[in-house]
Amino acid sequence: METRDLKPFHYIRPESLQEAGRYLASEEAVKLLGGGNTLLLQIRSGQESPDILLDVKHLPGFGDVRYHHNQGLKLGAAVNLQHLVVGLEIRRHYPLLHQTAQKLASPQVRNRATIGGTLAWASPISELAAAMLCYDAVCHTWSPRGHREIPLAEFYLGDYQTALARDEIITHVHLPPFPNRTYGIYHRQTVRHDGRRMIAGAAVLAYRKQQALTHWRIAVLGMDNRPKRIPDAEAVLEGTPGEAEIARALEIVQEQIHPADVDYARADYRRASLNALLKQAITEVIHHLQSIRS
Amino acid sequence: MKHHISFTINGQSMELTVLSHQTLLEVIRNDLRLTGAKHGCSTGECGACSVIMNGEVVNACMVLAPEVDGTDILTVEGLSDGEELHPLQKSFIDHHGVQCGYCAPGMLISAKALLSRTSRPHEEEIREALVGNLCRCGAYADIIKSIQVASRARR
Ligand SMILES: Cc1cc2nc3c(=O)[nH]c(=O)nc-3n(C[C@H](O)[C@H](O)[C@H](O)COP(=O)(O)OP(=O)(O)OC[C@H]3O[C@@H](n4cnc5c(N)ncnc54)[C@H](O)[C@@H]3O)c2cc1C
Ligand code: FES
Ligand code: FES
Numbered sequence: 001m002e003t004r005d006l007k008p009f010h011y012i013r014p015e016s017l018q019e020a021g022r023y024l025a026s027e028e029a030v031k032l033l034g035g036g037n038t039l040l041l042q043i044r045s046g047q048e049s050p051d052i053l054l055d056v057k058h059l060p061g062f063g064d065v066r067y068h069h070n071q072g073l074k075l076g077a078a079v080n081l082q083h084l085v086v087g088l089e090i091r092r093h094y095p096l097l098h099q100t101a102q103k104l105a106s107p108q109v110r111n112r113a114t115i116g117g118t119l120a121w122a123s124p125i126s127e128l129a130a131a132m133l134c135y136d137a138v139c140h141t142w143s144p145r146g147h148r149e150i151p152l153a154e155f156y157l158g159d160y161q162t163a164l165a166r167d168e169i170i171t172h173v174h175l176p177p178f179p180n181r182t183y184g185i186y187h188r189q190t191v192r193h194d195g196r197r198m199i200a201g202a203a204v205l206a207y208r209k210q211q212a213l214t215h216w217r218i219a220v221l222g223m224d225n226r227p228k229r230i231p232d233a234e235a236v237l238e239g240t241p242g243e244a245e246i247a248r249a250l251e252i253v254q255e256q257i258h259p260a261d262v263d264y265a266r267a268d269y270r271r272a273s274l275n276a277l278l279k280q281a282i283t284e285v286i287h288h289l290q291s292i293r294s
Numbered sequence: 295m296k297h298h299i300s301f302t303i304n305g306q307s308m309e310l311t312v313l314s315h316q317t318l319l320e321v322i323r324n325d326l327r328l329t330g331a332k333h334g335c336s337t338g339e340c341g342a343c344s345v346i347m348n349g350e351v352v353n354a355c356m357v358l359a360p361e362v363d364g365t366d367i368l369t370v371e372g373l374s375d376g377e378e379l380h381p382l383q384k385s386f387i388d389h390h391g392v393q394c395g396y397c398a399p400g401m402l403i404s405a406k407a408l409l410s411r412t413s414r415p416h417e418e419e420i421r422e423a424l425v426g427n428l429c430r431c432g433a434y435a436d437i438i439k440s441i442q443v444a445s446r447a448r449r
Contacts, residue, residue, distance in 0.1 A: 010295040011314035011360045036356050037338055044336060053314070055361065082350065106426025107404065109338055111350040112357070193425055196339070 006043050013055045017169065020054050021144040024167035032056050032169060034117025035080065037109050056169060057114065064172065067093060072177040077116025077170045081128065085110065094175060096184030096205055100131040103188065116170040119152070122160045122226065125198040127188070129156065129227040134184055134205040134217035135175045143168040156226035182207040183288045187277040188221070191264050198222045199265045200274035204281040208289040212239050218249070218282075223257035223274060230256050237282070246282055250275055299363035303328075304372030312359035319343045319354035321362070322369055330370035330399040334428070341427035344400035345369045351407040353426070370399035373406060382406060382444045391440030393431035400427045405441045414445055 011033075014020040023030050031050040033039060034057065042048040056062060062078035067089035075083075084090050084101035091098045104110060104127050118128045119139060129152065137152040143165055152173075155163050164170070184205035191197035201221030206213045216234040221227055233252040236245050259270040295314045300307065303326065312321060322328045322345070334342035336355050343354040346368040373380040382405050385391065392398045401424065408415055408423040415423070420441050429437065 006315040006317070008313070008315045011297065011358055013360075033358075036358065040356055040358075041337055053358075102422075106341065107351050107407065107423060108341055108344060108353045108356075108426040111347075111352050 006040065007046075007049055009043070009050050010052045011055065012052055013058055015059075017059060017142050017171070020056065020059065020169060021142075021167065023052055023054055024169075025144060026052075028052050030054060032117075032120075034078070034114035034120075035109075035112035036117075037105075037113050038117065038121050056116065059171075061171065062116075065089065069177055073175040074172050075115050075175075076172045077114060079115050081105075081110040081113045081115070081118060082107065084128075093178065094135060096134055096186060096203060097131045097175075099184070100127050100186045100203065103186070104128065115173055119155070119173065120162060120164060120170060122156055122162045124224060124226055125201065125221045126227050127186070127201060127221065130201060130203040130219040130221050131184070131186060132173065132175070133219040133227060133229050134203050135178070136217075138174045139170050140172050140174060141168045142171050147171075149174075153229060156228070158225035179207050179209075181209075181289065181292055182215075183285050184217075185281040185284045187281050189273045189277060197262075197264050200259075200270050200277055202274060202278040202281050204278065204285050206237070206285050206289060208292060213241065213286065213289050214238055218253065218278070220253065220257060220274060220278070222270060223259045232256065241282075241286060246279065246286075249282065250279060253278060297360040297363065299360060301362050301365050301367060303367045304369060310359075312362075314358065314360055316359040317355055318345065318347075318352075318357040318359060318362050318367070321359045322354060322367075328369050328371050331403075332396055332399060334396070339426075339428065340397075341400040341404065341424075342397055344403040344427065346403055346407055349407075349410070351404050351426075368403070368406075370402050373402060380406070381447055382409070382441065385440040385444035385447070386437070389440040389443055390436040391433065393429075393433040393436075397427060397429040397431075397433075397437075401429070401437050405444070408441075409445055415441075417442065 028051040030052045033053040033055045057078040062076040064076040066074045081101050084097050132152050139150045141148045150163050186203040188201035189199040203219045205217040207215050216237040218230045218234050230253050233249040236249045259267045261267045300309045332342035334340035338353050338356050345354045348365050404423050404427050420438050
């Protein structure tokens with residue numbers, strides 16, 4: 001069979017973080033293995049040639065999912081993306097996460113892809129990152145130097161770089177609790193139905209406090225070298241946004257993005273696409289929140 | 295590096311020695327000679343290599359052989375009951391869900407995973423379940439129809 005064979009490496013399943021840490025401290029080229037959806041491609045293409053793959057899916061606590069109305073949501077790094085589609089606590093309390101995961105890739109990919117591997121992947125078109133940014137997610141990590149908390153907003157450095165050190169492992173991600181009257185929408189335009197070849201993507205979230213719409217979040221994909229929020233545009237929408245505020249927010253977004261030409265869409269087309277998706281998402285969030293009876 | 299793994303495949307227990315960098319697809323096709331699952335892309339895009347692992351559909355080209363230790367695998371060969379074809383297989387034959395047939399094992403596996411969760415899926419749910427399965431012949435309409443008919447025929 002002519003598969004593109006994987007270059008030989010050692011597969012190791014550590015039982016504890018300390019054991020994983022010992023491998024990470026060695027001289028060998030070590031990569032952490034989640035679902036392998038990105039990593040195995042990188043090995044096949046020669047972009048990565050690790051000596052050791054550390055399968056972190058079986059580490060203690062990595063499969064945990066916990067929700068508490070005062071504490072929010074904890075998702076272990078090895079929880080798969082399909083859980084975001086089917087998990088009841090996700091559907092009920094973090095619907096934007098559910099909605100985004102439902103569109104992401106395919107059942108085959110989602111059943112394997114992990115929260116940790118997906119966040120660490122740091123692609124400018126990472127759809128999970130967009131939803132997680134809207135929910136103020138915080139990455140919890142471990143390295144031989146101890147535990148660390150990194151807000152996702154500070155996690156992506158651009159060009160596929162993250163704030164993770166070479167020997168640092170995402171253990172779980174934490175999302176704060178959100179009021180019941182929180183609503184989010186994710187829209188995207190892609191060439192392929194499985195999400196490949198993204199032209200633009202936009203996630204929007206807000207909640208209602210009495211009559212005011214507050215805590216606006218706007219995250220855009222494919223517009224820069226990393227998934228990013230546009231806080232200046234979010235600020236304009238605070239309160240009771242009307243057409244003028246929406247127009248102003250969209251204008252600010254356009255000023256703060258730098259989409260590139262790609263072989264399937266020109267930069268100006270991607271800008272126009274984002275504008276349309278974002279306008280639709282903001283309008284839908286406003287309508288939904290205003291239609292809730294007080 | 296060698297690994298001694300044990301798992302079940304199509305209801306049979308199996309013990310094998312595999313290498314770290316072998317994939318599940320290589321194991322089932324080369325070592326076990328179960329050639330139903332096909333190799334298409336090696337990038338997770340085509341779904342021709344789909345199998346069910348612990349009840350969930352996965353791309354066998356993206357699973358490492360040592361990860362299979364302790365799991366339960368179902369390939370297209372395990373769908374029929376002896377000589378008796380699975381209702382999905384019959385329906386694919388009756389409703390032309392097979393053109394060249396390269397995608398068929400993966401399509402059947404995705405359909406099987408869908409029907410074990412949702413006994414009477416809508417067309418939209420069928421389409422969603424097949425997002426990760428490409429058909430180079432473009433036989434999608436007949437594939438979807440085959441699955442719909444099979445799901446209606448069940449009980
Ligand atoms: C066919 C296909 C379609 C896709 N479609 C989409 C789509 O529509 N939208 C979208 O957003 N994405 C899409 N993707 C990308 C997909 O979401 C990612 O490949 C996947 O989620 C990565 O997660 P993983 O667990 O498989 O990571 P892996 O490939 O295992 O790892 C990715 C990286 O993270 C590191 N890593 C793994 N675990 C940890 C950890 N715990 N701590 C620190 N680092 C870690 C690895 O070393 C590696 O560098 C698609 C991918 C494929 C193959
Ligand atoms: S060969 Fe596995 S997805 Fe194409
Ligand atoms: S029938 Fe030929 S690939 Fe689908």
